[in-house]
Amino acid sequence: MYGLIDCNNFFVSCERVFNPSLNGRPVVVLSNNDGCVIARSNEAKVLGIPMGCPAFQLKDYTDPSQVVQLSARHIVYSDISHRIMSIMGSEVEGLEVYSVDEAFFRTPYDDVERNHAFLARLVKKVHRYVGVPVSIGFAPSRSLAKIASHIAKKDRRITDGVYWLVRPEAIDIILSRTPIADVWGIGQRLAASLLGRGIDTAYKFAHMPSGMVRALYSVVVERTQRELRGEDCQQINPVTIAHKSLMTSRTFGRVLTDRRQVQDAIVHFAQATARRLRDEHQVAASVMTYVRGDHFRDDLPYYSNSCEMRLRTPSSSTMTLVHYALVAFNSIFREGFAYRKAGVMVSGLTPDNMVQLNVWDSEDHGKQRSLMQAIDGINQRYNANVVQLAPDVGDHSWSPNQSHLAPSSQTLRIYTGQIFDTDDAPI
DNA sequence: TCTGGGGTCCTAGGACCC
DNA sequence: TCTGGGGTCCTAGGACCC
Numbered sequence: 360m361y362g363l364i365d366c367n368n369f370f371v372s373c374e375r376v377f378n379p380s381l382n383g384r385p386v387v388v389l390s391n392n393d394g395c396v397i398a399r400s401n402e403a404k405v406l407g408i409p410m411g412c413p414a415f416q417l418k419d420y421t422d423p424s425q426v427v428q429l430s431a432r433h434i435v436y437s438d439i440s441h442r443i444m445s446i447m448g449s450e451v452e453g454l455e456v457y458s459v460d461e462a463f464f465r466t467p468y469d470d471v472e473r474n475h476a477f478l479a480r481l482v483k484k485v486h487r488y489v490g491v492p493v494s495i496g497f498a499p500s501r502s503l504a505k506i507a508s509h510i511a512k513k514d515r516r517i518t519d520g521v522y523w524l525v526r527p528e529a530i531d532i533i534l535s536r537t538p539i540a541d542v543w544g545i546g547q548r549l550a551a552s553l554l555g556r557g558i559d560t561a562y563k564f565a566h567m568p569s570g571m572v573r574a575l576y577s578v579v580v581e582r583t584q585r586e587l588r589g590e591d592c593q594q595i596n597p598v599t600i601a602h603k604s605l606m607t608s609r610t611f612g613r614v615l616t617d618r619r620q621v622q623d624a625i626v627h628f629a630q631a632t633a634r635r636l637r638d639e640h641q642v643a644a645s646v647m648t649y650v651r652g653d654h655f656r657d658d659l660p661y662y663s664n665s666c667e668m669r670l671r672t673p674s675s676s677t678m679t680l681v682h683y684a685l686v687a688f689n690s691i692f693r694e695g696f697a698y699r700k701a702g703v704m705v706s707g708l709t710p711d712n713m714v715q716l717n718v719w720d721s722e723d724h725g726k727q728r729s730l731m732q733a734i735d736g737i738n739q740r741y742n743a744n745v746v747q748l749a750p751d752v753g754d755h756s757w758s759p760n761q762s763h764l765a766p767s768s769q770t771l772r773i774y775t776g777q778i779f780d781t782d783d784a785p786i
Numbered sequence: 787t788c789t790g791g792g793g794t795c796c797t798a799g800g801a802c803c804c
Numbered sequence: 805t806c807t808g809g810g811g812t813c814c815t816a817g818g819a820c821c822c
Contacts, residue, residue, distance in 0.1 A: 369822095390789090390791075392788090392790070393788080394790055395788095395789055395790065397791095397822095411789085412789090413788070413789040414788065414789080415787075415788040415789080416788090416789085431790085433791090457821090458821075458822045460822080461822075543820095543821080544821080545820085547819095547820095548818085548819065549820085577819085579795070579796065579820080580819095602793080603793085603794075604793075605792090606791080606792060606793080607791090607792090608791065609791080610789090610790065610791085655789060702791090760788095
């Protein structure tokens with residue numbers, strides 16, 4: 360059987376670890392640029408604030424002064440996530456970290472009661488060690504475990520944070536109470552389409568003829584259906600397995616028209632991406648740069664474009680990636696438009712010890728590699744970006760707004776073991 | 787005034803090959 | 805009038821996830 364551990368209101372719970380006065384109050388965590396709501400405390404959910412709600416619309420639901428609004432601190436959340444996952448990893452087999460606040464695993468026993476008792480202890484342990492409340496569901500498939508974990512989180516009668524979905528009769532009852540849109544893998548489009556056919560619950564979906572699901576939709580949807588029937592068929596890629604692409608992008612704090620300022624952002628994103636790539640010991644085969652305007656502004660001409668460059672030899676060198684990102688940028692930048700967002704993505708990733716060197720590049724490659732190792736070493740030693748490439752010294756006019764950051768206290772620095780640089784908060 | 791930042795997988799269709 | 809068939813690879817775009 361599969362278990363799913365899910366952190367309750369994760370980002371809000373992380374903030375509460377450092378500021379217990381937030382307990383019992385409506386709290387929301389805002390996305391980059393303080394744009395929209397990406398996490399809500401239960402009290403905020405009760406007020407009717409929806410997920411993804413633009414911050415400026417909070418007033419439609421409640422007096423914004425009653426709601427504590429916080430800018431996201433992903434470095435902190437990521438660190439807390441690692442702590443939780445490492446506790447989990449030491450207690451269960453086959454941990455698959457699915458996202459920053461969720462992980463699947465295999466339950467240790469065949470017996471339902473023993474699993475329940477074991478997992479209830481685990482819920483307590485995580486809360487005691489890390490301070491974040493979690494819920495666990497377990498079932499024959501991951502999709503059913505997901506539904507079980509939601510019940511564990513939402514149903515107040517469940518006091519130990521664990522719910523299981525194993526007996527077929529129980530599964531049928533729960534599925535018939537689960538709206539089709541709540542099924543993992545059924546998004547907006549599919550839900551609308553299924554509703555149009557009268558399929559409004561997970562139960563009805565699970566009992567559609569599979570041939571029909573396959574013909575109407577795809578193998579992916581059919582797999583979801585089989586999962587609801589208790590069959591195990593979702594292949595999860597644990598994040599411990601290397602990424603296939605990496606992206607760094609930001610919405611700017613304001614629209615930019617100056618070429619120099621947008622270019623500044625591209626250089627910064629390319630550097631950040633290169634560093635993450637080296638952290639993963641991977642190299643990229645191609646680099647893509649994209650820019651776009653502000654699609655919420657009708658008063659400005661909108662422009663959006665991207666350009667992908669293939670590298671002669673796969674690389675993770677900052678200099679190489681910045682170079683190609685800028686070549687791509689120069690080919691898509693148009694004067695006379697207002698830019699609101701840009702990003703750099705690398706793809707075609709492979710382990711750096713498997714690079715096939717192009718004969719023309721081999722000498723250069725070795726030198727760059729040594730240089731990058733030296734720079735990374737220095738930056739790591741001083742916990743900061745002490746050494747940077749010359750181009751990334753602009754005024755960062757593209758920087759996002761983060762006006763609701765909790766104070767970056769000494770406690771936090773000690774807790775995370777690093778200097779917390781709000782200007783450079785990679786996820 | 788103000789609307790995030792990552793990722794993955796699958797499919798359709800075109801290019802190209804024999 | 806007649807104008808193959810089957811395969812692979814790549815890319816763009818759409819759908820989903822948190």
